[in-house]
Amino acid sequence: MTIPPHTFLLYHIGCRLSVVSHFVIHLIIIFLSFSHSLPSHSPMNVDLRHIHKTFGKVHANDDISLDIPAGTIQGILGENGAGKSTLMKVLSGFIYADAGEIRLDGRATTIHSPADAIRQGIGMLHQDPLDFPPMKILDNFLLGRAGGLFPDRKTARRDFLALAAQFDFSLDPEAYVDRLTVGERQQLEILRLLWLGARALILDEPTTGISLPQKEKLFATLKKLAAQGMTILFVSHKLEDVEALCGRVSVLRQGKLVEMMTPPFDAGRLVESMFGKQVTLAARTPARPGLVTLRAQNLSLEDSRLQIHQANLDVRAGEVIGLAGMEGSGQTLFLRACAGLLHPVAGKTLVGGRDLTGQAHHAFKKQGVAYLPASRMEEGLIPGLTLTDHFVLAEKMRGVFINREAALGLARQRISAFNIKGTPASTVESLSGGNQQRALLALLQTPLNLILLEHPTRGLDIESTLYIWAKLKERCAQGSAILFISADLDEILQYSDRVLVFFAGRVSPPLDAAQTSVTQLGQLIGGKGWETLAGEAAHA
Amino acid sequence: MTDNCQLTTANRQLTTMTSETLLIGLAGVLAAAAPVIFAVMGETFSERAGVINLSMNGSILLSAMGGFAVALNTGSLLLGFLAGAGIGALVALVVAFSSITLKQSQVAVGFVLALLTRDLAYFLGNPVMGQPGPRLQSLPLPGLSQLPVLGPLLFKQDLMTYLSFLLIFLAWAFIFRTRPGLMLQGIGERPAAAFVRGANVNRLRYFYTILGGALIGLAGPIYSLSVKAGWKGTISGLDGIGWIALSITIFGGWNPIRAALGAYLFALLQWLGLALQPILPGIPAQVLQVAPFPLMILTLLLVNIGDSEWVERALAAMPERQRRLAEKILRALRAKPPAALGTTFDSE
Numbered sequence: 080m081t082i083p084p085h086t087f088l089l090y091h092i093g094c095r096l097s098v099v100s101h102f103v104i105h106l107i108i109i110f111l112s113f114s115h116s117l118p119s120h121s122p123m124n125v126d127l128r129h130i131h132k133t134f135g136k137v138h139a140n141d142d143i144s145l146d147i148p149a150g151t152i153q154g155i156l157g158e159n160g161a162g163k164s165t166l167m168k169v170l171s172g173f174i175y176a177d178a179g180e181i182r183l184d185g186r187a188t189t190i191h192s193p194a195d196a197i198r199q200g201i202g203m204l205h206q207d208p209l210d211f212p213p214m215k216i217l218d219n220f221l222l223g224r225a226g227g228l229f230p231d232r233k234t235a236r237r238d239f240l241a242l243a244a245q246f247d248f249s250l251d252p253e254a255y256v257d258r259l260t261v262g263e264r265q266q267l268e269i270l271r272l273l274w275l276g277a278r279a280l281i282l283d284e285p286t287t288g289i290s291l292p293q294k295e296k297l298f299a300t301l302k303k304l305a306a307q308g309m310t311i312l313f314v315s316h317k318l319e320d321v322e323a324l325c326g327r328v329s330v331l332r333q334g335k336l337v338e339m340m341t342p343p344f345d346a347g348r349l350v351e352s353m354f355g356k357q358v359t360l361a362a363r364t365p366a367r368p369g370l371v372t373l374r375a376q377n378l379s380l381e382d383s384r385l386q387i388h389q390a391n392l393d394v395r396a397g398e399v400i401g402l403a404g405m406e407g408s409g410q411t412l413f414l415r416a417c418a419g420l421l422h423p424v425a426g427k428t429l430v431g432g433r434d435l436t437g438q439a440h441h442a443f444k445k446q447g448v449a450y451l452p453a454s455r456m457e458e459g460l461i462p463g464l465t466l467t468d469h470f471v472l473a474e475k476m477r478g479v480f481i482n483r484e485a486a487l488g489l490a491r492q493r494i495s496a497f498n499i500k501g502t503p504a505s506t507v508e509s510l511s512g513g514n515q516q517r518a519l520l521a522l523l524q525t526p527l528n529l530i531l532l533e534h535p536t537r538g539l540d541i542e543s544t545l546y547i548w549a550k551l552k553e554r555c556a557q558g559s560a561i562l563f564i565s566a567d568l569d570e571i572l573q574y575s576d577r578v579l580v581f582f583a584g585r586v587s588p589p590l591d592a593a594q595t596s597v598t599q600l601g602q603l604i605g606g607k608g609w610e611t612l613a614g615e616a617a618h619a
Numbered sequence: 620m621t622d623n624c625q626l627t628t629a630n631r632q633l634t635t636m637t638s639e640t641l642l643i644g645l646a647g648v649l650a651a652a653a654p655v656i657f658a659v660m661g662e663t664f665s666e667r668a669g670v671i672n673l674s675m676n677g678s679i680l681l682s683a684m685g686g687f688a689v690a691l692n693t694g695s696l697l698l699g700f701l702a703g704a705g706i707g708a709l710v711a712l713v714v715a716f717s718s719i720t721l722k723q724s725q726v727a728v729g730f731v732l733a734l735l736t737r738d739l740a741y742f743l744g745n746p747v748m749g750q751p752g753p754r755l756q757s758l759p760l761p762g763l764s765q766l767p768v769l770g771p772l773l774f775k776q777d778l779m780t781y782l783s784f785l786l787i788f789l790a791w792a793f794i795f796r797t798r799p800g801l802m803l804q805g806i807g808e809r810p811a812a813a814f815v816r817g818a819n820v821n822r823l824r825y826f827y828t829i830l831g832g833a834l835i836g837l838a839g840p841i842y843s844l845s846v847k848a849g850w851k852g853t854i855s856g857l858d859g860i861g862w863i864a865l866s867i868t869i870f871g872g873w874n875p876i877r878a879a880l881g882a883y884l885f886a887l888l889q890w891l892g893l894a895l896q897p898i899l900p901g902i903p904a905q906v907l908q909v910a911p912f913p914l915m916i917l918t919l920l921l922v923n924i925g926d927s928e929w930v931e932r933a934l935a936a937m938p939e940r941q942r943r944l945a946e947k948i949l950r951a952l953r954a955k956p957p958a959a960l961g962t963t964f965d966s967e
């Protein structure tokens with residue numbers, strides 16, 4: 080707790096007064112310092128000098144020097160495995176550097192732990208916010224701040240509300256965190272770190288998994304904080320985020336700092352320094368749709384929170400349909416219904432002309448429907464099993480016993496065909512996110528009528544994203560139709576032929592992706608501009 | 620006239636008699652639940668921190684025997700209870716060391732310990748088996764014990780039963796109202812998040828596992844020095860209590876108040892089993908004695924039922940008002956275990 084300057088003045092006056100009033104002044108000082116417990120972040124500059132960190136043979140950070148003046152939003156770009164997290168972990172006290180120096184406000188310091196980091200003014204917002212889902216917001220907020228046996232909930236609550244109001248966050252301190260979206264959990268963490276006196280904030284891939292309005296709010300908040308003198312390190316692999324936000328960008332590649340740029344950013348050069356080579360975006364190829372593979376007819380769906388009323392859609396072979404909407408607007412319900420994982424309350428689902436309404440997922444699978452859930456490790460892959468094991472399980476091999484030779488051959492062939500960085504004996508959890516996703520694609524049987532994907536490229540770098548989509552487009556050319564959910568509107572418009580927008584259970588008619596802009600889509604998922612849509616496919 | 624008058628007096632006598640026996644019976648239920656409460660609170664602390672102490676059944680037996688043996692040889696009840704707590708803490712230390720430091724499976728280690736300590740109790744207990752020993756005396760609280768109904772029910776108990784009342788409240792207040800209690804919830808829920816908030820996760824896990832073990836260990840001597848005084852080897856009737864306590868911990872949703880209700884429910888069912896025997900002669904005695912166990916399974920089922928899909932579908936089919944009510948009941952019954960229960964933590 081910092082004592083505000085004018086209290087010292089009071090103190091000086093107090094010295095000249097009698098003992099009694101001296102005592103009173105003391106009380107006032109104590110009172111003032113309590114009532115001023117809201118942090119006012121004095122600026123701090125963060126200077127990393129010659130940071131080295133190796134893991135075995137991997138030089139994860141190779142002589143990285145980065146001096147960030149207070150009030151800067153510093154972007155850190157790099158593909159998966161470039162060393163971004165390692166550098167941030169060094170700065171936030173999770174790991175020690177092998178060599179190098181951290182200077183805060185010009186003073187060399189050692190950061191012993193994450194808790195020590197925040198004591199020194201460095202707060203970190205993790206990609207998956209480190210909070211306690213079953214606890215109340217207020218308890219999450221106050222836990223970790225020093226204090227007596229019984230937490231002072233009243234003060235904490237007052238400070239929380241004051242801080243939240245400052246940034247226009249509407250969070251109810253009595254609500255439970257497991258009811259919040261990722262975006263709101265980030266807001267809570269930001270407030271908590273500010274309350275603890277953060278003067279520099281590290282954000283690790285913060286735009287993954289949050290909606291567009293939340294992203295805009297986050298960016299506005301970060302800009303406001305930077306204007307107040309906060310030093311911000313923004314780790315990302317998304318060029319457009321960095322361009323929209325950062326005042327400076329550094330690029331890491333294979334553990335080295337290879338580029339430092341200020342606006343205006345040359346996107347081509349940034350991509351080139353990220354990958355060390357030119358990467359071009361695939362040109363949009365309009366689909367030549369074929370027969371109807373999936374027909375959703377007057378489909379009504381519901382779960383405990385949401386209802387979709389009479390949605391209609393025809394999906395044709397070879398086309399890609401993007402499902403846009405904020406988290407929990409109904410797109411997941413719809414996708415799961417198409418996979419036979421959720422039974423409709425009313426209406427029909429036909430696959431390849433056959434009525435599969437009310438049948439189990441297995442029946443859909445038999446008709447060539449594949450479903451790739453968002454949680455790769457929880458629902459898609461089996462931790463502990465190797466890539467070979469997975470291919471064996473996916474392939475319908477005859478007999479009870481596994482033909483090791485054949486299985487190994489199959490695994491080798493798929494690993495190279497899908498460019499997976501791993502060996503047949505690698506367990507799936509040892510793979511990076513991009514490689515797990517490649518493995519999932521490699522596991523899909525051929526041929527398929529319909530591929531359903533949830534967030535196919537979430538958390539992946541540009542190269543992996545491009546690769547995944549190239550593979551998916553190959554499938555389309557072979558006649559599969561694709562339905563996918565994504566929070567990334569650019570991705571939706573880039574790869575879809577048609578787009579379905581969801582808002583609170585309402586479903587838009589299919590929009591032509593080529594005729595739709597990101598802004599328009601952003602408004603629709605926020606619930607604006609629906610009146611102008613001709614003949615809404617479903618009504619709430 | 621006189622006949623009639625006599626009849627009413629007799630009648631009155633009968634009713635006072637039965638209500639008195641009922642009170643004594645219920646007071647007995649509270650006392651019989653005391654060791655279960657200690658064990659359940661101990662397990663709740665341990666599991667809240669993320670460590671399952673599955674050794675409870677054997678731990679209670681060994682500490683019952685050990686506590687009795689110590690009290691018998693030293694003549695000190697206090698030393699008997701301390702010995703029980705010490706044994707429980709020691710067993711918990713083995714669980715903690717093997718799971719937190721050696722990163723072995725808590726379930727496997729706990730299960731083996733449960734069997735080992737149980738056999739050890741029977742084997743080492745031979746010399747003191749069947750011997751008459753000291754016993755905790757009841758301690759009527761002056762004044763309070765004279766209250767009608769509440770007096771005989773609550774205030775003519777022994778010290779450990781009073782402490783069991785206190786323990787429920789203290790455990791609840793600690794976990795939900797204090798700062799270290801919140802952190803305790805945190806380390807069992809998401810150790811990484813507790814770590815960035817400055818908690819020394821593994822040290823705290825050691826602490827709470829051992830503390831929990833000591834409480835579990837106290838359950839033993841509460842049996843052998845009070846509720847079922849003495850040590851009678853395999854016919855002591857204590858085998859199985861630990862497993863029941865484990866299920867009550869789950870039923871309690873890791874909340875001391877709810878867990879205490881579970882413990883009282885169990886003790887009540889057991890007592891009813893005995894009390895109803897003369898009234899319902901048609902039912903074999905064994906059925907009534909075993910009845911509490913399947914009933915516990917049923918309650919466990921209720922705790923988790925709310926999450927299943929068929930229940931959700933059945934709810935959806937209900938009319939609005941009934942559905943609301945059913946949802947409310949299910950939600951109240953529902954309990955989620957600490958998310959990091961049974962896992963290990965490494966601060967990278």
Ligand SMILES: Nc1ncnc2c1ncn2[C@@H]1O[C@H](COP(=O)(O)OP(=O)(O)O)[C@@H](O)[C@H]1O
Pocket residue numbers: 134135137138139157158159160161162163164165166
């Ligand atoms: N704890 C660790 N043990 C071994 N290798 C690691 C560890 N953490 C990171 N690495 C390796 O260091 C390199 C940089 O990783 P990381 O900093 O996570 O990259 P990024 O955050 O840019 O994706 C990678 O090759 C990764 O495999």
